[in-house]
Amino acid sequence: MGTIYTSQVRDVKLTRITGRNVAHARRTAVERALLAADLHLGLYALVKPTIGQAADLLKVCPAYVAAAKAIAHDEKARGAVISGRVPLVVAAWSESLTDHYLRASPAERINLTQTAGVDHLWDELIAPVL
Numbered sequence: 001m002g003t004i005y006t007s008q009v010r011d012v013k014l015t016r017i018t019g020r021n022v023a024h025a026r027r028t029a030v031e032r033a034l035l036a037a038d039l040h041l042g043l044y045a046l047v048k049p050t051i052g053q054a055a056d057l058l059k060v061c062p063a064y065v066a067a068a069k070a071i072a073h074d075e076k077a078r079g080a081v082i083s084g085r086v087p088l089v090v091a092a093w094s095e096s097l098t099d100h101y102l103r104a105s106p107a108e109r110i111n112l113t114q115t116a117g118v119d120h121l122w123d124e125l126i127a128p129v130l
Contacts, residue, residue, distance in 0.1 A: 014042070019049035067092035 017035070027035065038044045046053075051069070055062040070092035071077040077094070080086040086094075095103075104112070113121065 014045050016045045016047045018047055019053045022046065023050050023053065064088065 015038075017039075022035070035044065039046055049057070051062050051065045055065045058065075067089050071081065071088075074091075077086070077091045081088050081091050101109070101112075
């Protein structure tokens, strides 16, 4: 994967504008054109673009960006996708048992204990690591 260029020069006076602000602030056509020119000239820095903005910029569909976002912090999943072993959408839908457990509500955890049984959970999950 290629590296992303970052300028060595840091302009502390550079004005930052969020993608949400660009998408939702009420501006006239002239104001939008001026902001677009300022962005192009580097007078403003776009930060945290919306999924739609990032998708438009990189010419991919927003759903594909959302799938990539789902695995953004999972190096193993990213590696599998980049190498072509796993399609991006499949990797995004995949969830480990640990991830599911951590996302589960207290009621779902109680249901797991009642359904699987305390003895089974102890024997399968806890005892092997003691």
